[in-house]
Amino acid sequence: MVINREALLKIATNNEEKQIVARCLDLAEQVFADVLPKCGLFLNPKEQELCETVWRQIDGIIYRFEGGFRGAERKRGIVLPDFYGSDPVDTKISAVLIQGKLPSDISHRDFLGSILGTGVDRNRIGDILVVDGGAQVVLDRDITSYILQNLTKVGSNNVDVSEIDLEQIVTGEERIKEIRTTVSSLRLDAVAAAGFGMSRTAMAREIKAGRVKLNWSEVNSPSEDVKEGDVLSIRGRGRVEIAEAGGTTRKGRIHLSLRRLL
Secondary structure, three states: OOOOHHHHHOOOOOHHHHHHHHHHHHHHHHHHHHOOOEEEEEEOHHHHHHHHHHHOOOOOEEEEEEOOOOOOOOEEEEEEEHHHOOOOOOOOEEEEEEEOOOOOOOOHHHHHHHHHOOOOOHHHEEEEEEEOOEEEEEEEHHHHHHHHHHOOEEOOEEOEEEEEOHHHOOOOOOOEEEEEEEEOOOEHHHHHHHHHOOOHHHHHHHHHOOOEEEOOEEOOOOOOEOOOOOEEEEOOOOEEEEEEEEEEOOOOOEEEEEEEEO
């Protein structure tokens, strides 16, 4: 597939936009060359719109924008051969938690400035979410180790940096659905099926495919036992916390109280 770069570069209205369009075209050309999905840089909403305008005009590819969590503002473009359809792909996104004895007025700008001070480019960093005692940062997986090793201070304050699962990101916008139900046992497939509104058979397939996590760790056995306080998650579908488990019905089914974070 030959891309008419000259024509598509005319979409840009200034030099900054021209650089973004050029990167979008480079990504599409890499997809055609390797016939594999390719991940771009993190983009703000305006840049995402510009890339979408470009990619929409190229036959043979499809695209997605992924920010690591629902509601993310900064997202990276994922370009795929069109035969991939809705198949899942590795977004190569990870997240870190920055913690320390930090002043109460510390801001997003403080964290961003310190991260950029390590020498990484802004377009390798996604959203930064300020939380109690620190911040959660979405970033390109390829620079995670570098950040873990080189980010030691935010301003003049010492910090500890650790990698976290994307499902642990707290956005402050989570909606919670309370679910009260009964299950035949506290097996992972039975409880997860009840929490995510799926059949037990379908959930067992998800678990065996490695798409379900128990307490942020991948688990492949549908028969794994769960208990109160456990957290179940499926990428892109939120997570379910087991609030209460106990007591049985006359038919021997176990009462469950679940909190699904949507």
